[in-house]
Amino acid sequence: MAEEPSTSLNKPKLQVKHDWYQTETAVVITVLVKNMRESYLNVSFDNNKVMVALSHPDFEHCELCFNLSHIIIPEQCSYKLSSTKVEIKLKKSEDIRWEKLEGNPSGEVIKTIPSGPVTLADRPPSYPTSKKGKDWSVVEKEIIQQEAQEKPEGEEAINKLFQEIYGKGSDEVKRAMNKSYMESGGTVLSTNWSEISKEKVQVKPPDGMEFKKWND
Structure with a gap:
């Protein structure tokens, strides 16, 4: 009796994990999957989405969809395949720090990543003559009054x-x-x-x- 061809219903699932990190200009998603060939892999980019399709003949078809929290530049994105992982590099549309990989782009609070040393102030402190600072002449008068009120x-x-x-x-x-x-x-x-x-x-x-x- 001939053996029935294998179908997706009885194939094992791929063991896939992913992680991510970022630099000032890019976000890198690392998909951990073993023994994947270029012919089994398809990666597509959109403005705020990344699709990863894994079609290994010995496993169930697997698709990963990342709905990104910020906009990317699809034509400047790329990926690299190795024996243990797929490394996907996303080009940021703005040099900002992402709080998370996925989310609603319009609902995120943008925080700029400084490109140089942070300047704490662009001018010297305003005291003692500033209205917002201490008026040291008033402080001196208060001290004199307190000393005068102290009874020896x-x-x-x-x-x-x-x-x-x-x-x-x-x-x-x-x-x-x-x-x-x-x-x-x-x-x-x-x-x-x-x-x-x-x-x-x-x-x-x-x-x-x-x-x-x-x-x-």
């Missing part, structure tokens, strides 16, 4: 008070303060010139303390 305590408060009195005082007040402070070894500070000018100011150490000169 203890010895710092006393020194600050003396500085204010000396700065605002008359010539007689300043002379009195200088004379009393120097002659008393820093133990007396007076603003009364009429009293301080009469005689040398004596040392008056705090209670419980004794004043001694360095050579004692």
Whole structure:
């Protein structure tokens, strides 16, 4: 009894896988399939579509259709066959980065691939005089106001008070303060010139303390 010819219904399916990558100007689809000949293969290109027909006599007919997410230039596309794969090179119509291989071209967000170094700014920052930047004169005034509002305590408060009195005082007040402070070894500070000018100011150490000169 003669053997019936093989039909597509009882032929095994081709084991086909594919992957893709891209450069600035092209997208490359790699179809992984073994023992494929040129006569078994047909690749066609359209503006946004690639058709791959695989007609191996020992397997079921297989067609792959890639509905591309962006437009390509069909006349500048090509493919290359090897023993383990078909490498399909697609020419981009625009030098943009594809987010995915397939999709609706009109619904994709276009992102341009930079061809050179990225420039962060085409002019120097606008501060400190720009309206959008910080006004450093205002910042300085705020700091001065904050310092003025801070209340000193203890010895710092006393020194600050003396500085204010000396700065605002008359010539007689300043002379009195200088004379009393120097002659008393820093133990007396007076603003009364009429009293301080009469005689040398004596040392008056705090209670419980004794004043001694360095050579004692």
